[in-house]
Amino acid sequence: MFIGGFATFALLYATQPLLPELSREFGVGAAWASLAVSAGTGAMAFMLIPASILSDRYGRVRLMKWSLALAAVIALAGAFVTDFTQMIVLRALLGAALAGLPAAAMAYLGEEISPNAQGRAMGLYIGGNALGGMSGRVLGGLLADVGSWRVALAVLGVLGILAAIAFWRALPASSHFRARSVSPRAVCDDARVIFADSHLRWLFACGFLLMGAFFGLYNYAGFRLEAPPYNLAQSAIGAIFLLYLMGSLSSAWAGRLSDRYGRHNVLWAMMVVALVGLATTQFEHLLVVILGIALYTFGYFGAHSTCSGWVGRRAGERRALASALYLSAYYLGSSLVGTFTGLAWDGGGWTGLSLAVGGCLLAALGLALWMRAMTRKS
Template identity: 65%
Template sequence: MSENAAGSTEAELTEEPAFLDAGTAAYRRANLAMFVGGFATFAMLYGTQPILPLLSEAFDISPASASLSVSAGTAALALLLIPASILSDRIGRMRVMKTSLTLAAIVALASPFVTDFNQLLVLRALLGAALAGLPAAAMAYLGEEIAPQAQGRAMGLYIAGNALGGMSGRFISALVAQWSSWRIALGVLGVLGVIAAFLFWRSLPASRHFSPRAARPARILSDVRALFSDEAMPWLFLTAFLLMGAFIGLYNYLGFRLMEAPFGLSQSAIGAIFGLYLLGTWASAWSGQLADRHGRRNILWIMVSVMASGLLATLSPALPIIIAGVAVYTFGFFAAHSVASGWVARRANERRALAAALYLSSYYLGASVIGTLAGPAWTLHAWGGVALVVGTCLAATLLLAGFHLRRIEPPRRP
C-alpha cells in the first residue's frame, strides 16, 4: 500500500499541469480577467481623444498640440512593448500584467490634478509606458495557459475587450465631460482602471506552464534579423504603421470638425460616434474567415480600398454621409488590421511573441507619428488637409498590399 501511495505521489509530481479548458471555473476567471484588463487598457489609453477640443480650449493650445495627449501615450506604449515582452519572458506574464495595470490605474487617477498641459503630457506618456506590460504579455499567457481547443474563444474575448474598451473609454469621457468637466472625465477613467486592476488581480489564475527564458541579446538580435529577413514581415510592420496612423489621424480631428459649424455636435454626440467601433468586432471575425478561405494576400488590399472609399465619403458636407463614411472606414480598418496581424502570426512560427511585439510597436508608433502630423494639416487646410494626410497613408498601404505583399506566396506548413 505504501508502494502504491509512493507511486501515486510520484506520478502526481511528474504529471503535466492541466490547461484551462472551456467550461471550467478557472477558464471563466481567466476570460474575465483578460477581458477587463484589455477593456481598461484601451479605455484609459484613448480616453482623451474625444475631448481634444476641450483640452485645446482649457490650455489655450492648438489642436495639433492637444493631440499629443493621445500620441504621448501611444508612443510610450510602442517603445515599451518589446522590453515588456522580454521582461515577461524573464519574470513571468502574471507579474508583468498585474504590475502594468496597477501602475496605469495610479497614473490615470493623478491625471485630473494637473495644473498645465506639460504635466498632462508627462502623465499620458507614463500611462502608455505602464500599460505596455499587459498587451505585451497577454497573448503569451493565453497561449501558454488555455487549452488549445479553447484558445480561439479566449483570444477573441480578449480582443473584444480591447475594442469595447477603446470605444467605451472614448464615449464615457465625452459624456462625462459634457455633464461636468474634462478633469472629472479623466478621473472616472482612473476609477475604472482601479476597478479593473482589482478584478484582474482577484480573477486571473496562476501561471502553470510558464518557463523563464534568458533574455540574451544574441538570441534576441538573431530573432530580429530572422524576422526582418523574411520577404513579407518588414512590409507588414510598415503596413501596421500606416494603417493605425491613418485610423488615429482621422479620429483625432473628427471631433474638431463635427463641433464646428455647420454641424455643431455636442461632446456626447461625438462620443456616440465612437460606437462605430462595434463594427470592428464583427469586421475582425468576418475578415479572418474570409482570409482563411481566399488568402490574406488577396483580402488585405480589398479592405484598404474599403477604408479609402469611406474616407472619400467624409469629404461630403452632409452629416449622414460623413457618419456613413466613418462607419465604412472603421469597418475597413479593423478588417485590414485583423488580416495583417494574422499574417504576421502565420509567418513568425516560433518567433510569434517578438513578431507580435514588433507589429504592435509599429502600429502604435504610426498612431503617434501620423496622428500628430495630421495636426498641422488640420490647422492649415481643415478637413481637406487631414484627408490628404490620411489618404496618402492609405495609398502607400494599397501599393504595399496590392502590388508587393500580394505576390508573396504563403509559407509552407511545418
C-alpha cells in the same frame, strides 16, 4: 483577455474626445493638444520591446497584471494636473505602464490557444480593444459634458482600478509558457531572424501606416464636428466613437475569414473598405459623414486584426518579440502620423487631412497586395 484589452484602451484613449476642450482649457492648438493622446501611444511604442523581453523571461501573466494595475493609478492622477505639461508627462507614463499588457497578450494567446482557433481568439481580443477604446471615448465625452474633463478622467481612472482588480482575479495562469533567454545576444539573434522575413517587415510597416491613418482621422473628427455646420456638443462628439462597435464586429469576422480563406486574401480587402469609408466622409451631410467613419472603422479594425494574427502565426517561437515589434510600429504610427496629420488639418481642413490619411492607406494597400502576390507564388 477581453477585460484586459478593454481596460487598456479605455484608459489610453480617454483623452481623444476631450482634445477640443483641452485645447481651449490650456490655450494650445489642435496638433499640440493631440499630444494628450500621442504621448501615451508614443511611450507605449518605445516600451513594448522591453516589456516583451521581460515577458519572455518572467512570464506573460505577471507582467500583464502589474501593468494594468499601475496604469489605472496613473490614469486617475491625470484628473488633477494643473498645466498641459503635466498632462503630457502623465499620459506618457500611462502609455509606458500599459505597454506590458499588449506586449504579452498576443504571445499569451498564441501559446494558450490552439492554432486552428487563433484567428478567432485574436479577433475577440482585438474586439475587446475596440470596445474599450470606444467606451473610454464615449464615456469621456459624456462626463465632460455633465461635469468637466477632470470629472471624466477621474471616473475613468476609478473604473480602470476596478477593471484591474477583476483582471487580476480572473486571468488564467499560463500552461505553455517557457522562459527564454533575455541576453542581448539572444534578443539580437531573434531580431535578425524576424527581420530576415520580408513578410514580417512589411506587416510592421502596414501596422505603422494603418494606425497612423486611423488616428489621423479620429483625432481631428471632433474639431470638424464641433464647428459649423454641425456644432455638436462634447457628448455628441463622444457618441461618434460608438462606431467602434463596427470594429468589434469586423475584428471577429475578419479573424474567422482569415482562418477560412487566408490572411493574404482578407487584409487587402479590409483596406479597400477603409478607403471607401474615407471617400464617403468628403460629403457634408452629417449622416453620410457618420456612415463614412463607420465604414472606415470597419475596414481598419478588420485589417489590424488580420495583421496581428499574421504576425503571431508567422513568427513561431519568437512571437513575443515579433508582436512587440509590430505593436511598436503600430503605436509609433499613431503618435507620429496622428500628430503630423494635425498639420494637414490646420493647413487644409478636412480635405487636407483626408489626402494625408488616404496616402497612408494607399501605401498600406500596396504592401498588402505585394504580400498577397508573394504568398500565392509560394
